[in-house]
Structure formats: C-alpha cells, structure tokens
Amino acid sequence: MRVGLLNEGSHGPDQTLGERWAEVIGEALVAEEAGFDFWGTGEQHFLKGPASFSSPEVVHGFLAARTERMRFRPMSVNLLPYNHPVRIAEQIATLDVLSGGRAELGGARSNNAWTLEAFGIDAAATRGYRDEALRLIAAAWTRDPFSFDGETWQVAERTLVPRPVQKPHPPIAISATGIDSHRDAGRIGIGVMTGNTSAGWEYAQACVDAYKQAITTADPITGHLNDSLGIFSTAVCCAPTRAQARREAQHVAFEWMELMVKIYTRLSEKSDDYAYLGNIRKVEDRIHDIDYLIECSPYITMGTPEDFVERGRRLFEMGADEWILRVDGMSHEAHVRTLRLLGDEVLPELQGLRRT
Amino acid sequence: MEVVLMQEGHRPEGVSIHQRMLEMVEEAVLADELGFDVYGQGEQHFARYVACVSTPEVNHAYLAARTSRIRFRPMSSNLLPFNHPIRVVEQLNALDVLSGGRAELGMARSNNPYTMEGFGIQATDTKRYRDEALQVMGKALSQESFEHHGEHYDIPERSIAPKPLQQPHPPLFMSATSIDSHRDAARFGIGVMCGNTSAGWEYAQECVDVYKAGIEDAEPVAGYVNNCLAMLSTAVNCDLSRERALEAARPVAAKWMESIMGIYTNLSERSPDYAYLGRIQLLKDRMYDLDYLIDCAPYITIGTPEFFVERGRQIHGMGADQWLLRLDGMGHEENLRAIELIGREVVPELHRLPAHAASTPPSATVPGVAADRA
Numbered sequence: 164m165r166v167g168l169l170n171e172g173s174h175g176p177d178q179t180l181g182e183r184w185a186e187v188i189g190e191a192l193v194a195e196e197a198g199f200d201f202w203g204t205g206e207q208h209f210l211k212g213p214a215s216f217s218s219p220e221v222v223h224g225f226l227a228a229r230t231e232r233m234r235f236r237p238m239s240v241n242l243l244p245y246n247h248p249v250r251i252a253e254q255i256a257t258l259d260v261l262s263g264g265r266a267e268l269g270g271a272r273s274n275n276a277w278t279l280e281a282f283g284i285d286a287a288a289t290r291g292y293r294d295e296a297l298r299l300i301a302a303a304w305t306r307d308p309f310s311f312d313g314e315t316w317q318v319a320e321r322t323l324v325p326r327p328v329q330k331p332h333p334p335i336a337i338s339a340t341g342i343d344s345h346r347d348a349g350r351i352g353i354g355v356m357t358g359n360t361s362a363g364w365e366y367a368q369a370c371v372d373a374y375k376q377a378i379t380t381a382d383p384i385t386g387h388l389n390d391s392l393g394i395f396s397t398a399v400c401c402a403p404t405r406a407q408a409r410r411e412a413q414h415v416a417f418e419w420m421e422l423m424v425k426i427y428t429r430l431s432e433k434s435d436d437y438a439y440l441g442n443i444r445k446v447e448d449r450i451h452d453i454d455y456l457i458e459c460s461p462y463i464t465m466g467t468p469e470d471f472v473e474r475g476r477r478l479f480e481m482g483a484d485e486w487i488l489r490v491d492g493m494s495h496e497a498h499v500r501t502l503r504l505l506g507d508e509v510l511p512e513l514q515g516l517r518r519t
Numbered sequence: 520m521e522v523v524l525m526q527e528g529h530r531p532e533g534v535s536i537h538q539r540m541l542e543m544v545e546e547a548v549l550a551d552e553l554g555f556d557v558y559g560q561g562e563q564h565f566a567r568y569v570a571c572v573s574t575p576e577v578n579h580a581y582l583a584a585r586t587s588r589i590r591f592r593p594m595s596s597n598l599l600p601f602n603h604p605i606r607v608v609e610q611l612n613a614l615d616v617l618s619g620g621r622a623e624l625g626m627a628r629s630n631n632p633y634t635m636e637g638f639g640i641q642a643t644d645t646k647r648y649r650d651e652a653l654q655v656m657g658k659a660l661s662q663e664s665f666e667h668h669g670e671h672y673d674i675p676e677r678s679i680a681p682k683p684l685q686q687p688h689p690p691l692f693m694s695a696t697s698i699d700s701h702r703d704a705a706r707f708g709i710g711v712m713c714g715n716t717s718a719g720w721e722y723a724q725e726c727v728d729v730y731k732a733g734i735e736d737a738e739p740v741a742g743y744v745n746n747c748l749a750m751l752s753t754a755v756n757c758d759l760s761r762e763r764a765l766e767a768a769r770p771v772a773a774k775w776m777e778s779i780m781g782i783y784t785n786l787s788e789r790s791p792d793y794a795y796l797g798r799i800q801l802l803k804d805r806m807y808d809l810d811y812l813i814d815c816a817p818y819i820t821i822g823t824p825e826f827f828v829e830r831g832r833q834i835h836g837m838g839a840d841q842w843l844l845r846l847d848g849m850g851h852e853e854n855l856r857a858i859e860l861i862g863r864e865v866v867p868e869l870h871r872l873p874a875h876a877a878s879t880p881p882s883a884t885v886p887g888v889a890a891d892r893a
Contacts, residue, residue, distance in 0.1 A: 218609045220577050319636050
C-alpha cells in the first residue's frame with residue numbers, strides 16, 4: 164500500500180503566507196525523508212485560511228528540485244475551462260522531465276461554488292468539462308501527433324512539447340466524492356481518490372465497490388489501465404497518545420467539517436449533479452463530536468501509530484491501494500512530528516501490504 | 520545596465536528535448552552564480568525547431584529552488600484564451616513567494632501562427648485578447664479585491680490568492696516587435712522587451728523613442744509605472760576569437776532566421792495587425808550573411824567580449840536599461856563556455872552603466888521561502 168500526503172498550506176491570521184509556505188516546503192522535505200510515496204498540494208482559487216495554494220504546478224516544480232524520490236500529484240487540477248487541457252498536459256510533462264519521471268496528474272471537476280461562480284462556470288456542466296479535458300490530455304500524451312475535436316476544445320494536428328518521460332504516460336487519477344464519479348473513473352480506466360467519506364464506512368465501501376466493479380469492464384481512456392484507488396483522510400495527526408492527537412487536531416476536524424457543511428450544502432442546491440453532497444447534512448448535528456467523527460468513517464483520522472496501522476490495514480482490506488493523508492492546519496511542530504512518527508512506525512507496516 | 524539570459528530550449532541536431540531541458544538547468548544555475556540579473560525561458564507550444572519549453576511557470580519554479588539571486592521572467596506568457604489571466608497571476612505570485620521576491624512577468628500576444636492555429640485562434644483577435652487579459656491582471660495585482668466585466672472575461676468580486684511578496688507587485692513586461700506595440704506597452708505603463716530589430720539600428724532607435732515618449736503619459740494598467748526597456752539580441756555567442764564565435768553560432772543563426780522568415784511571412788498575410796512583420800522579406804537575400812546581420816542591427820550579436828562591451832554601451836546609449844541575450848542552441852558545452860565568458864568579462868562592465876529608469880522598482884517587504892538560501 165502506498166501512502167501519500169496532501170498539504171494545502173492552511174494558516175491562520177497570526178502567520179503570513181510566506182511563513183506558512185516556508186513551513187510547507189520544510190514539511191515536504193521531511194516527508195521525503197520519512198519515506199512517503201507521493202506528495203501534493205491543491206488548486207484552490209481566491210481562498211485564504213484553509214487553503215492557500217492555487218498553482219500546484221509551480222509549487223511542485225519548486226519541490227521537485229529539492230527532492231529525489233517522492234512523487235508529485237496535484238490534488239486536484241481543476242478540469243474546467245480556465246485550465247486548457249493542453250497546458251495541463253504540458254505542465255505535468257515538463258515536471259515529469261525535470262523530476263526524472265515523478266509527476267502524476269490528479270484532476271477534479273471542483274466542488275467549490277466560490278470558484279465556479281468566479282470563473283462563470285455552470286455547475287451542471289462540470290462533469291462534461293472534466294471528461295472532455297481527460298480525453299484531450301490522454302490524446303496529447305499517448306498520440307504523436309494528436310488532434311482533438313471536442314465540444315469545448317479543438318486542437319489541430321500537433322505534437323505535444325515536451326512529451327512526458329514515464330511510459331506509457333504519467334498516472335492519471337481523479338478526485339471523487341460521489342458514487343457516480345467513482346463509476347465514471349472506473350469506466351475510463353483511471354485511478355480514483357475517494358474524497359469525502361464522512362457519510363460513513365458503508366458509504367466508503369460503496370464508493371470502492373462502484374469503482375472496482377466499473378474497472379473490470381473499463382475502456383481505458385489512454386489505452387492503459389490505472390486501477391489504483393486511494394482514500395483520503397483529513398485532520399490527520401499522529402501522536403504518542405490519543406489524547407495528545409485530539410488536543411492538537413480536534414479543532415482542525417471541527418473547522419474542516421464546518422467548511423464542508425457550508426460548501427457542500429451550497430453546491431448541492433446548484434445542480435442535480437451535485438445533489439448527493441447534501442448527504443453532509445446527515446452528520447451536521449455531530450460535527451463537533453470528535454469521537455463520533457473519528458469512528459464513523461475513515462475521513463477524520465487522528466491517534467497513535469497503532470491506530471494508524473490498524474486503520475491503514477482496514478482500508479487496504481476494503482480495497483484501497485493508497486491512503487492519502489491531509490496533514491495540515493496544526494502547528495508546524497505537530498506536522499513534523501506526525502510525519503516522522505508515521506514514517507518510523509506506520510509506513511513500514513503499510514508499505515509492506517501487497518495484494519496476492 | 521542589467522543583463523538578462525533568455526533561453527527557449529533550442530537544440531542542435533542529436534540533442535533530445537529531455538536532455539536539453541536538463542542542460543538548461545545547469546546553464547541557468549551558472550548564470551545565477553556569475554551575476555546575470557534575470558533569467559527567462561519562453562512559452563512556445565508544439566514547437567518543432569528552435570524551442571522546447573512550453574511551461575516557463577514550471578521550469579522557473581524548479582530553477583528558483585536551485586538559485587539564490589537571479590530573477591525569473593517568462594518571455595513571454597501568451598495572453599491568449601488558453602491561458603486564463605487569473606491563472607497567470609496566481610502562478611506569478613506563487614513563484615514570487617517561493618523565490619523570495621524574484622518573480623517577474625513577460626507577456627505577449629504571440630507572433631507564431633503555428634501556435635494560434637493549434638489552439639484555433641484568429642490572428643486578427645490577438646490584440647484584443649492581450650489587452651483584456653492585461654486589464655484583468657493589472658486589477659488582480661493592484662487591488663485588494665477586484666472585479667472585471669469585459670468581452671472575454673466576466674469575474675465577480677474576488678481577491679487574488681496568493682498575494683506576491685514584492686510590493687506593490689512584481690514587474691510586468693511586454694514583448695514588442697512593432698512600433699505600435701511599443702506605444703501600447705508605454706500606454707499600459709509596463710516594461711517593454713524590444714524583440715526583433717532586424718530591420719536595422721534606426722528601427723531599433725525608433726522603437727526606443729516611441730516607448731520613451733509614450734511612457735511619460737502612461738495610464739498604468741497595474742499598480743505603478745515600470746519604464747524599463749530591454750533590447751533583445753539573438754543567436755548570441757561570445758568567444759575570445761571572433762572566428763570561433765561565428766563558427767559555433769552559425770547553425771543557430773541560420774535556423775533562427777529561417778524560422779522567423781517562415782512564421783513572420785505567414786503571419787503578415789493573416790491580419791493587417793501583423794502586416795509589419797512582412798518586412799522580414801527585405802532580409803531574404805542576406806539571411807545567411809552573418810557579417811551583415813551582425814552589423815545591420817543589435818539583433819544578431821556574435822563576437823569577442825570587447826565587442827559585447829562595446830555593443831552593450833551602444834544599446835545603453837540608445838536608452839536601453841537591460842540587454843536580453845538569447846544564448847541557446849549551440850550545444851551544452853559551448854553554451855556554458857559563452858555564458859561564463861559573458862558573465863566574467865561583459866556583465867561586470869555593463870553593470871557599471873547607470874540605470875535610466877526612474878520608476879521605483881518593487882521590493883520584497885516580508886521574507887519568502889527561498890530567503891534561507893540567499
């Protein structure tokens with residue numbers, strides 16, 4: 164099982180953005196030492212506080228020069244008209260060249276109405292944009308020359324420059340929170356990152372099952388199957404005792420869940436396509452009950468190294484190939500300690516898990 | 520006067536794109552060590568001959584992590600619909616924070632029909648795209664929160680994130696080859712990179728004069744007037760022996776002249792807006808005559824360190840604040856050698872020449888990420 168990290172540069176008003184970013188860079192270097200398989204930041208626009216990175220292509224370019232082993236996966240490039248798919252394909256391919264084959268693509272259709280409104284995008288159209296962007300990126304990476312005649316994008320016959328180093332191409336995965344999106348990812352033969360499972364363990368299993376079932380009859384969009392499934396956990400903190408982990412990360416979980424209730428509720432009302440996000444209301448009454456949040460699903464995860472090993476094994480048994488941990492929002496010291504503790508005591512256990 | 524190294528990933532025969540990309544890392548690191556002021560790669564898409572960099576935003580981020588002093592300027596970000604202006608500003612600001620305030624932005628409407636056709640863009644529309652993108656970027660960079668309601672972009676009130684380290688914002692530049700574009704850059708209150716002066720020294724002076732006159736009445740699109748003028752030379756090579764310099768740069772100059780002869784002629788026929796590029800035909804009979812090309816304009820520059828110092832002084836005397844050297848394509852060892860020679864013999868001499876620019880350059884007021892390595 165692979166273990167990756169998400170860091171969005173969350174910071175409070177007591178800290179400048181430059182200070183927080185310097186910490187994030189330091190934390191990524193600790194992650195490389197600690198043996199994490201991949202690292203990524205997000206693409207969030209016009210935000211402060213919970214997420215401060217809008218250009219993962221730039222941040223990953225910087226970090227690739229200071230690391231040697233860890234892979235980079237944006238989580239997630241917005242597959243919407245303000246990112247031309249050819250530019251995405253060029254950016255990931257360039258990073259692939261510079262990093263010696265360590266670039267990956269994580270994409271999403273966005274679940275943030277604040278972003279969609281800013282760029283004038285109809286919430287009902289995002290799935291169509293995402294699917295067309297993926298087809299165009301796949302064509303640019305796997306055909307030489309390629310051309311594309313889609314609804315949103317048309318490209319005359321051209322060769323992508325540069326082409327990526329990894330053969331057949333850098334891995335592609337999408338973020339998914341709905342059962343439908345899991346099925347979509349499976350059908351087109353790309354990896355999936357299961358995002359918000361706060362609806363419970365059963366919901367998480369249903370996402371996994373929908374993906375695994377669809378992937379058996381996949382028609383891979385690039386001609387090459389990626390059947391990797393990752394599950395996200397957030398408000399992640401690892402400490403010698405459960406009490407300490409809760410003390411350090413409880414507020415991160417509460418603030419995160421408050422934010423999710425807000426943005427999901429808003430978006431669920433905008434389009435039928437996002438109606439499932441309204442599920443978040445089921446946990447609305449309990450978003451400040453830390454015991455419940457930790458137990459009810461894999462989403463909020465904090466505890467001792469033993470707790471992490473146990474949960475990681477459970478996710479592996481559910482069918483996950485990757486566990487993606489968002490370690491962000493606490494103090495720099497707590498982030499670094501979490502990464503080192505996971506590296507020393509948890510990664511060796513989980514990275515040894517293999518499918519037979 | 521400042522000295523800028525420009526590269527696009529021009530490859531001699533037998534060098535792969537991947538190899539060239541990695542060679543440029545070493546060349547940029549050397550330029551940083553030797554005191555070049557700015558380094559910049561181009562944004563060329565689907566390029567076949569003289570370039571292989573399509574994402575300066577990624578390459579410069581990588582290089583920022585390997586350098587401590589040199590500034591980075593894409594030459595140039597294409598202000599066309601495949602680059603949303605908000606994304607360009609976000610990338611610029613992110614690099615500024617990561618590099619400790621070393622990010623700049625060069626922009627252009629593109630003069631490459633192969634790119635435009637690739638993305639389905641009409642040559643007659645590029646000025647309008649460029650001008651509106653500039654407005655959006657100017658607001659996003661200079662206002663705490665902004666909105667924009669235009670022909671191509673309709674953006675409700677938002678605040679750009681992240682904000683840059685340099686205050687009020689990183690310097691903005693525009694590539695220009697026509698007299699009109701120099702006038703436009705001056706009106707926008709942004710720096711100009713005088714791109715193709717192959718029409719001669721008089722044409723180069725006219726570009727400078729038009730810009731200098733116009734900048735007096737600038738209505739800045741962003742937060743302050745950047746009145747810096749940079750003059751481009753290409754097929755650059757420097758050697759202790761002029762003969763050796765010519766020999767190594769000859770294939771680069773030939774490929775370059777063939778390339779612009781093709782794209783300028785093509786583009787000049789597509790829109791009145793690009794008609795001036797047709798003038799390149801005047802050079803058709805002499806495009807392989809290196810002695811002529813070197814003499815006729817500041818454009819092709821090949822020679823000894825003494826020749827570079829002399830030409831640098833001449834360009835400075837014309838009013839340039841920066842000299843942009845496109846040194847690329849000769850082969851890695853030759854490139855390194857020429858960068859080293861210019862860095863040791865030419866850059867210190869040109870640094871003695873006083874700046875013309877009176878605008879206040881931006882300064883980083885808070886520490887950035889890369890400050891620890893400075």
